[in-house]
Amino acid sequence: GQSLEQPSEVTAVEGAIVQINCTYQTSGFYGLSWYQQHDGGAPTFLSYNALDGLEETGRFSSFLSRSDSYGYLLLQELQMKDSASYFCAVSLTGANNLFFGTGTRLTVIP
Amino acid sequence: DAGITQSPRYKITETGRQVTLMCHQTWSHSYMFWYRQDLGHGLRLIYYSAAADITDKGEVPDGYVVSRSKTENFPLTLESATRSQTSVYFCASTTTTNYGYTFGSGTRLTVV
Numbered sequence: 001g002q003s004l005e006q007p008s009e010v011t012a013v014e015g016a017i018v019q020i021n022c023t024y025q026t027s028g029f030y031g032l033s034w035y036q037q038h039d040g041g042a043p044t045f046l047s048y049n050a051l052d053g054l055e056e057t058g059r060f061s062s063f064l065s066r067s068d069s070y071g072y073l074l075l076q077e078l079q080m081k082d083s084a085s086y087f088c089a090v091s092l093t094g095a096n097n098l099f100f101g102t103g104t105r106l107t108v109i110p
Numbered sequence: 111d112a113g114i115t116q117s118p119r120y121k122i123t124e125t126g127r128q129v130t131l132m133c134h135q136t137w138s139h140s141y142m143f144w145y146r147q148d149l150g151h152g153l154r155l156i157y158y159s160a161a162a163d164i165t166d167k168g169e170v171p172d173g174y175v176v177s178r179s180k181t182e183n184f185p186l187t188l189e190s191a192t193r194s195q196t197s198v199y200f201c202a203s204t205t206t207t208n209y210g211y212t213f214g215s216g217t218r219l220t221v222v
Contacts, residue, residue, distance in 0.1 A: 033209045042200060042216055043153065048209035087152060091208040096160055097143060097168060098211065102152040 002026045004101035006088055011107045012078055020073045020104045022088035030091040032064050032071045033098060038084045046073070046086075075106075083108045116201050116214035123191050123221055131186045131217045133201030141204050142184040143211070144168075144176065146197040153200065159184055191221045 003025045012018040022032065031050035035043040049055055049064035049071060061074040075082055085105050089098040114135040123129045133142065140161050145153040155168030157176040165176050173195060175187045184203075188195055198218050202211040 031208050035211075042213040043211075044213070045210050050208070089153075096141065096166070096207040097155050097158050098207075098209075099155075099169075100145075100153040102150060 002090065002092070002099045004088055004090060004099065006086075006101045006104045008102070009105045009107070011109060012075075014078055014080060014108055014110050016078050017074065017076050018078060018106065020075075020086050020088075020106065022071045022073075022101060024069050024071075024088075024090050024101075026069075026090050026092055026099070028093035028095070029066065029069070030093045032062070033089045033091065034060075034062055034073045035087045035089060035100075036084050037087065037103070043087060078108050080108050080110070082106060114201060114203055114212055114214045116199075116217050118217060119215065121217060121219045123219070125192060125221055126190050129188045129191055129219070131188075131199055131201075131219070133184045133186070133214060135182055135184075135201075135203040135212075137203065137205075137212075138181055139203035139205050139212075140181070141207050142178065143202045143204075144174075144184070144186045145200045145202065146170065147200060147216075148197050156186065156199075188219075191219075193221050195219065196221045 006022045034046040037043040047062040064071040085103040089100045117132045143158040144156040159165045159178045201214040
Protein backbone atom coordinates (compact mmCIF):
# COMPACT_ATOMS: atom_id res chain seq x y z
CA GLY A 1 0.00 0.00 0.00
CA GLN A 2 0.86 3.65 -0.04
CA SER A 3 1.47 5.98 2.86
CA LEU A 4 2.20 9.68 3.06
CA GLU A 5 3.17 11.57 6.17
CA GLN A 6 2.84 15.29 6.66
CA PRO A 7 2.47 17.35 9.84
CA SER A 8 -1.12 17.89 10.89
CA GLU A 9 -0.69 21.54 11.85
CA VAL A 10 1.79 24.35 11.30
CA THR A 11 1.63 27.94 12.54
CA ALA A 12 3.71 30.75 11.07
CA VAL A 13 3.91 34.53 11.22
CA GLU A 14 2.77 36.81 8.42
CA GLY A 15 5.70 37.73 6.18
CA ALA A 16 7.76 34.73 7.25
CA ILE A 17 8.71 31.55 5.40
CA VAL A 18 7.23 28.15 6.18
CA GLN A 19 8.10 24.68 4.96
CA ILE A 20 5.60 21.81 4.91
CA ASN A 21 7.21 18.40 4.62
CA CYS A 22 5.88 15.23 3.06
CA THR A 23 7.46 11.79 3.22
CA TYR A 24 6.07 8.90 1.29
CA GLN A 25 6.28 5.15 1.06
CA THR A 26 4.92 3.87 -2.21
CA SER A 27 5.50 1.32 -4.90
CA GLY A 28 6.15 2.70 -8.34
CA PHE A 29 6.45 6.39 -7.54
CA TYR A 30 5.94 8.77 -10.47
CA GLY A 31 5.56 12.27 -9.03
CA LEU A 32 4.53 14.47 -6.12
CA SER A 33 1.84 17.15 -6.23
CA TRP A 34 0.65 19.81 -3.80
CA TYR A 35 -2.87 21.11 -3.37
CA GLN A 36 -4.27 23.98 -1.32
CA GLN A 37 -7.70 23.93 0.26
CA HIS A 38 -9.34 26.79 2.12
CA ASP A 39 -12.03 26.00 4.67
CA GLY A 40 -15.27 25.15 2.90
CA GLY A 41 -13.59 25.23 -0.50
CA ALA A 42 -12.29 22.82 -3.07
CA PRO A 43 -8.69 21.65 -3.34
CA THR A 44 -6.73 23.62 -5.93
CA PHE A 45 -3.57 22.48 -7.68
CA LEU A 46 -0.36 24.26 -6.67
CA SER A 47 2.63 22.37 -8.04
CA TYR A 48 4.06 19.12 -9.35
CA ASN A 49 7.50 17.54 -9.17
CA ALA A 50 8.49 14.50 -11.16
CA LEU A 51 12.24 15.12 -11.03
CA ASP A 52 14.53 15.89 -8.14
CA GLY A 53 14.97 19.54 -7.35
CA LEU A 54 13.12 22.74 -6.74
CA GLU A 55 10.19 24.10 -8.74
CA GLU A 56 9.28 27.74 -8.16
CA THR A 57 5.95 29.40 -8.84
CA GLY A 58 5.80 32.89 -7.42
CA ARG A 59 5.84 32.78 -3.63
CA PHE A 60 5.45 29.00 -3.61
CA SER A 61 8.20 26.46 -4.28
CA SER A 62 8.13 22.69 -4.17
CA PHE A 63 11.04 20.33 -3.74
CA LEU A 64 11.46 16.63 -4.37
CA SER A 65 14.15 14.12 -3.46
CA ARG A 66 13.28 10.75 -4.95
CA SER A 67 16.18 9.02 -3.23
CA ASP A 68 14.91 10.17 0.18
CA SER A 69 11.20 9.68 -0.66
CA TYR A 70 10.70 13.21 0.55
CA GLY A 71 9.34 16.49 -0.65
CA TYR A 72 8.31 19.83 0.74
CA LEU A 73 6.27 22.88 -0.08
CA LEU A 74 7.88 26.21 0.72
CA LEU A 75 5.74 29.30 1.15
CA GLN A 76 7.52 32.65 1.25
CA GLU A 77 6.30 36.10 2.32
CA LEU A 78 3.37 34.53 4.06
CA GLN A 79 0.04 36.30 3.81
CA MET A 80 -3.07 35.83 5.91
CA LYS A 81 -4.83 34.37 2.88
CA ASP A 82 -2.32 31.50 2.89
CA SER A 83 -4.09 30.09 5.93
CA ALA A 84 -5.46 26.85 4.52
CA SER A 85 -4.87 23.11 4.42
CA TYR A 86 -2.12 21.80 2.17
CA PHE A 87 -2.12 18.27 0.80
CA CYS A 88 0.68 16.36 -0.79
CA ALA A 89 -0.36 13.68 -3.27
CA VAL A 90 1.59 10.99 -5.09
CA SER A 91 1.04 9.65 -8.54
CA LEU A 92 2.15 6.10 -9.16
CA THR A 93 3.35 4.31 -12.25
CA GLY A 94 0.61 2.18 -13.70
CA ALA A 95 -2.11 3.98 -11.76
CA ASN A 96 -4.61 6.47 -13.12
CA ASN A 97 -5.19 8.47 -9.97
CA LEU A 98 -3.58 10.39 -7.12
CA PHE A 99 -3.14 9.20 -3.55
CA PHE A 100 -3.50 12.06 -1.07
CA GLY A 101 -1.95 12.67 2.32
CA THR A 102 -4.11 13.71 5.27
CA GLY A 103 -3.17 17.37 4.96
CA THR A 104 -1.38 20.06 6.93
CA ARG A 105 -3.40 22.90 8.35
CA LEU A 106 -1.39 26.13 8.08
CA THR A 107 -2.38 29.03 10.28
CA VAL A 108 -0.81 32.39 9.54
CA ILE A 109 -0.81 34.79 12.48
CA PRO A 110 -0.19 38.54 12.44
CA ASP B 111 -19.63 28.62 -18.16
CA ALA B 112 -16.59 26.42 -18.51
CA GLY B 113 -15.64 24.40 -15.47
CA ILE B 114 -16.62 21.52 -13.30
CA THR B 115 -19.86 21.69 -11.38
CA GLN B 116 -21.34 19.49 -8.71
CA SER B 117 -24.91 19.28 -7.53
CA PRO B 118 -26.45 19.45 -5.09
CA ARG B 119 -24.20 21.57 -2.89
CA TYR B 120 -25.81 20.21 0.26
CA LYS B 121 -27.95 17.12 0.78
CA ILE B 122 -29.59 15.52 3.78
CA THR B 123 -30.95 12.03 3.30
CA GLU B 124 -32.22 9.19 5.43
CA THR B 125 -30.50 5.88 6.05
CA GLY B 126 -31.43 3.36 3.39
CA ARG B 127 -32.36 5.85 0.70
CA GLN B 128 -30.73 6.00 -2.68
CA VAL B 129 -29.07 9.29 -3.53
CA THR B 130 -27.20 10.47 -6.62
CA LEU B 131 -24.57 13.16 -6.68
CA MET B 132 -24.00 14.84 -10.02
CA CYS B 133 -20.77 16.00 -11.63
CA HIS B 134 -20.46 17.81 -14.94
CA GLN B 135 -17.35 19.18 -16.67
CA THR B 136 -17.15 21.26 -19.83
CA TRP B 137 -13.52 20.69 -20.85
CA SER B 138 -13.94 17.19 -22.32
CA HIS B 139 -11.31 15.93 -19.90
CA SER B 140 -10.82 12.20 -20.27
CA TYR B 141 -10.33 11.44 -16.60
CA MET B 142 -12.85 12.01 -13.86
CA PHE B 143 -12.74 11.09 -10.20
CA TRP B 144 -14.85 10.92 -7.08
CA TYR B 145 -13.18 11.52 -3.73
CA ARG B 146 -14.64 11.72 -0.26
CA GLN B 147 -13.12 13.89 2.43
CA ASP B 148 -13.42 13.10 6.10
CA LEU B 149 -11.61 14.62 9.04
CA GLY B 150 -8.38 12.76 9.67
CA HIS B 151 -8.49 10.88 6.39
CA GLY B 152 -7.76 13.48 3.78
CA LEU B 153 -9.12 12.72 0.33
CA ARG B 154 -9.89 9.11 -0.45
CA LEU B 155 -10.68 7.88 -3.94
CA ILE B 156 -14.03 6.19 -4.42
CA TYR B 157 -14.16 5.60 -8.19
CA TYR B 158 -12.54 6.99 -11.28
CA SER B 159 -13.10 6.91 -15.01
CA ALA B 160 -10.57 7.07 -17.83
CA ALA B 161 -13.16 7.70 -20.55
CA ALA B 162 -16.83 7.22 -21.32
CA ASP B 163 -17.96 3.73 -20.36
CA ILE B 164 -14.67 2.99 -18.55
CA THR B 165 -14.76 3.07 -14.77
CA ASP B 166 -12.68 1.53 -12.02
CA LYS B 167 -12.73 1.20 -8.26
CA GLY B 168 -10.64 3.30 -5.96
CA GLU B 169 -9.71 2.92 -2.34
CA VAL B 170 -13.21 3.00 -0.80
CA PRO B 171 -15.79 1.87 -3.41
CA ASP B 172 -18.16 -0.19 -1.25
CA GLY B 173 -21.73 1.12 -1.24
CA TYR B 174 -21.20 3.34 -4.28
CA VAL B 175 -22.02 2.99 -7.95
CA VAL B 176 -20.86 5.15 -10.85
CA SER B 177 -21.60 5.44 -14.52
CA ARG B 178 -20.18 7.46 -17.38
CA SER B 179 -22.31 7.29 -20.47
CA LYS B 180 -21.08 10.73 -21.65
CA THR B 181 -17.61 12.20 -21.32
CA GLU B 182 -18.87 15.27 -19.48
CA ASN B 183 -20.96 13.58 -16.78
CA PHE B 184 -19.89 11.30 -13.95
CA PRO B 185 -22.68 10.71 -11.42
CA LEU B 186 -22.08 8.94 -8.12
CA THR B 187 -24.92 6.92 -6.58
CA LEU B 188 -25.19 5.71 -3.04
CA GLU B 189 -27.42 2.69 -3.41
CA SER B 190 -28.59 2.51 0.21
CA ALA B 191 -27.14 5.37 2.24
CA THR B 192 -25.55 4.68 5.60
CA ARG B 193 -24.43 7.10 8.32
CA SER B 194 -20.81 6.23 7.59
CA GLN B 195 -21.29 7.81 4.16
CA THR B 196 -21.82 11.22 5.74
CA SER B 197 -18.97 13.16 4.16
CA VAL B 198 -17.95 15.86 1.71
CA TYR B 199 -17.75 14.49 -1.81
CA PHE B 200 -15.52 16.03 -4.45
CA CYS B 201 -15.54 15.36 -8.12
CA ALA B 202 -12.41 16.13 -10.13
CA SER B 203 -11.25 15.97 -13.73
CA THR B 204 -7.96 16.15 -15.59
CA THR B 205 -6.34 15.49 -18.93
CA THR B 206 -3.36 13.75 -17.35
CA THR B 207 -3.65 11.55 -14.31
CA ASN B 208 -0.34 12.56 -12.73
CA TYR B 209 -1.21 16.09 -11.73
CA GLY B 210 -3.31 19.17 -12.38
CA TYR B 211 -6.64 17.90 -11.11
CA THR B 212 -9.47 20.44 -11.10
CA PHE B 213 -12.00 19.87 -8.35
CA GLY B 214 -15.64 20.78 -8.17
CA SER B 215 -17.00 22.77 -5.24
CA GLY B 216 -18.09 19.63 -3.42
CA THR B 217 -21.29 18.14 -2.07
CA ARG B 218 -21.78 18.00 1.67
CA LEU B 219 -23.88 14.90 2.31
CA THR B 220 -25.46 14.11 5.66
CA VAL B 221 -27.11 10.75 6.24
CA VAL B 222 -29.47 10.72 9.22
